[in-house]
Amino acid sequence: MPIFISTRESDDQLRKKVREISGQNFQQCYQCGTCSGSCPMIEHINVFPRRIMALLQLGNRKALEESNTPWVCASCHTCMVRCPRGIDITKVMEALRLIKLRQNIDRIELKKLEPEQIADMPQIAMVSGFRKMTS
């Protein structure tokens, strides 16, 4: 997938917001790809973490919004402990989630969960899942 670079697409607001929420300077990313190589969910995300960082550097809101990556990220922190630039990528993912959630847009709907699943799951699954995916 090519990345289009254009000043029109570059959203400085988004960059600022992510920096504010995450406290991370993603401009420091030098695209080594260690994060992508560490991600357990790599087969299930459509934009690898390294590319998320690149898209952020470019301020490409559209591509970021289309990606499922923050929503499949399990906050396992593997990328974070391995990043040679010391960027807390999990915090960047959280910021991307929060930007949506704070607009009152939920990723999962509680009422659509199967009752059997709710009865079966440990409470920590719901507490953490709802925190990450509902506003």
Place this chain on the structure above:
Amino acid sequence: MSTTTEDKETKSAAIEAKLIPIYIMGKKYEVPESLTIMKAMEYAGYKYIRGCGCRGGVCGACSTIYRKPNDYKIYTGLACQTVVEPDMYLTQLPFYPAMRATYNFYDLEGKPEEIFELYPELFRCVACNACTKVCPMDVEVMDYIAALKRGDIKAAAQISFDCIQCGLCASRCMGELPQYHIAQLARRINGTYLTPRAEHLKTMVANIQAGRYKEALEGLKASDEDNLKKLYTGREMEPATAGEDWTPKDSTYL
């Protein structure tokens, strides 16, 4: 226009008491300082069609939110119980929409998972404690929610015992929970499944069904008014100071 006793009381209080300013939905009124919020609002000309029930602090219909001058805190009270304060800003919040799950109680077995299924939003509580702080009955709402999250229905039922379903907790909830509806389900389960059945009640019901009191009741039914009055005033009563072992002299129906 007819004048009720209540109106008279309110008016006579007005004559003696000092007037203080309060703000109802932003508008200033001078009201007698000794009145409850409810009476003060009536004094000011409001008429309750909803938002008032028992006038005795138990029905939960009259929740009120107010603030005091130069104070960021939110205060709450039951309008029928809380006395007005000078310069308070108040509004009534007699109803707050909160989702109540639909269930057929007797289909439930009383397991925590059933509460989880009916109210998964339970797990959205962030322990902000806004609910406890706003509860006019001093119920530790956050704590009963915490108990339910860990499946402790009994504890939740006990902690929420004083809840009068006013709904103020739900109005402040970060996690958008209908706390009081969840607690009600917990108390229902606790009462039905987790509390030992009262044996003497069972015996009594069996006695009634077996017709043990039939004759006596028929006798009462057939009595005229005077006889009923006589029986009523002459009945044997348990003295206020009676100990555990007190029994009536006439034990025919025990």
Place this chain on the structure above:
Amino acid sequence: MKIAYYPGCTLKTKAKNLELAALACLDKLRVEYEELPRWNCCGAVFSLADDDLIHMVAPVRDLIRVQERGQDTVLTLCSMCYNTLARANDLMKNDEEKRKTINDFMDEEPDYEGNVRVVHLLDFIRDDYGFDKLKEHITAPLNGMKVAPYYGCTLLRPKEVALDRPDNPIVFHKFLEVIGAEVIDFGSATKCCGAYQVLGAPEATLQVSHEIISDAVNNGAEALALTCPLCDYNMGKRQDQILEKFDDAKELPVYYFTQLLALAMGLESGVAHFELNREIAQKLLKKKNLIKT
């Protein structure tokens, strides 16, 4: 002084086997602990946003409960609770500005400065109780049962709260060795099982959990030991679905570390509640003569 014990919600319902086994062991080891009389859900995940302090409030409240009782250490068994409480504690200790905001917000609570120590049973055994001392209580070692230690994420990451080195940890290996297991080292020991994505991306979670189990099996493990009820859900309870979905999937018994400890300490197997694990868990133990049939 008794140490405070924070169970967490799941241990009271879905992971009773994790808790009851642990408490029986602690009693036997004469560790003096006491469950906090009042506690709330810690939130299970730590807030990762700089401007989201409301989600820090829940774990901090629990730490205040410990402080209120004059205790200086709080013991956890669930890895997620451990992580959330430990990170919140770290924040309250080291971030002055946020500490103030959080303390000011909770105006109904006493202030908290991060002075409670949050431990997990694994590092408690290593650092406070001592592996050597534990060894003396191992009267029924696991006879070289081949067990793979699965650490998961939250005991090791991030570094500030890691029980051990985030890459190549050994504490769980050491624990299993002490209780008489043959430790099976495997590459996926610290890989994520998908965690709460069982809600958002259940298929992905199934797949990664399958990979972890396969890795353990391929390295010769007869069983997997873990510390987290969510990992246990994904790899233990949902193993039926894994077996159904993946042709190459092999069945692997999964145990909480505390259940294995109880066995090795010669406690009556009832305290470990193996009936709450998948059926194969008991079968293996019977085959190995570790529990009576």
